[in-house]
Amino acid sequence: xxxxxxxxxxxxxxxxxxxxxxxxxxxxxxxxxxxxxxxxxxxxxxxxxxxxxxxxxxxxxxxxxxxxxxxxxxxxxxxxxxxxxxxxxxxxxxxxxxxxxxxxxxxxxxxxx
Amino acid sequence: xxxxxxxxxxxxxxxxxxxxxxxxxxxxxxxxxxxxxxxxxxxxxxxxxxxxxxxxxxxxxxxxxxxxxxxxxxxxxxxxxxxxxxxxxxxxxxxxxxxxxxxxxxxxx
Numbered sequence: 363x364x365x366x367x368x369x370x371x372x373x374x375x376x377x378x379x380x381x382x383x384x385x386x387x388x389x390x391x392x393x394x395x396x397x398x399x400x401x402x403x404x405x406x407x408x409x410x411x412x413x414x415x416x417x418x419x420x421x422x423x424x425x426x427x428x429x430x431x432x433x434x435x436x437x438x439x440x441x442x443x444x445x446x447x448x449x450x451x452x453x454x455x456x457x458x459x460x461x462x463x464x465x466x467x468x469x470x471x472x473x474x475x
Numbered sequence: 476x477x478x479x480x481x482x483x484x485x486x487x488x489x490x491x492x493x494x495x496x497x498x499x500x501x502x503x504x505x506x507x508x509x510x511x512x513x514x515x516x517x518x519x520x521x522x523x524x525x526x527x528x529x530x531x532x533x534x535x536x537x538x539x540x541x542x543x544x545x546x547x548x549x550x551x552x553x554x555x556x557x558x559x560x561x562x563x564x565x566x567x568x569x570x571x572x573x574x575x576x577x578x579x580x581x582x583x584x
Binding site for chain 2: 397402403404405406407410418452461462463464465466467468469
């Protein structure tokens with residue numbers, strides 16, 4: 363049973379399209395995250411939700427909209443995709459906020475053509 | 476000073492050797508420290524938490540130096556399977572967890 367699962371694993375799309383990535387965790391954790399890892403491999407936090415409430419929103423373009431229908435799910439919708447959005451997007455969860463261990467999904471490799 | 480800083484490497488080390496990495500952090504109020512490992516095209520996974528008193532897990536030893544604001548990771552008797560990128564993780568301002576850019580390690584046969 364995968365603890366943090368995200369779909370799809372690969373996403374290839376044209377500039378200007380809108381796409382969504384889904385994430386689910388079965389660990390009973392309160393906090394979920396979205397990270398972006400670019401071609402230079404730098405892992406940068408985008409959003410963090412605690413019990414469906416947004417707690418961290420880094421300087422991410424408002425084309426990116428996270429949605430947490432319940433604490434086990436955190437989806438990421440991206441509007442008007444740009445070439446620079448090409449990256450690996452990781453979902454993660456932790457028991458609570460702050461200094462807890464994070465468990466990552468396998469990543470979604472997004473390529474914008 | 477950057478929030479979390481690591482030497483990107485790569486460190487090319489012969490099998491069986493001992494290798495050590497450091498990671499410096501800027502927030503003196505940080506309380507949580509971790510080392511994660513990321514294999515090529517995979518997700519990061521926790522290697523070990525770093526405790527104030529230092530801790531050891533098999534061939535791996537982690538240390539925290541609060542005075543100089545750095546954590547370290549020592550790998551003894553390195554194996555080919557230790558080749559990976561090692562990410563230093565520190566909790567920053569407002570409970571935010573910050574990942575370093577990682578140190579690449581290549582173990583050479």
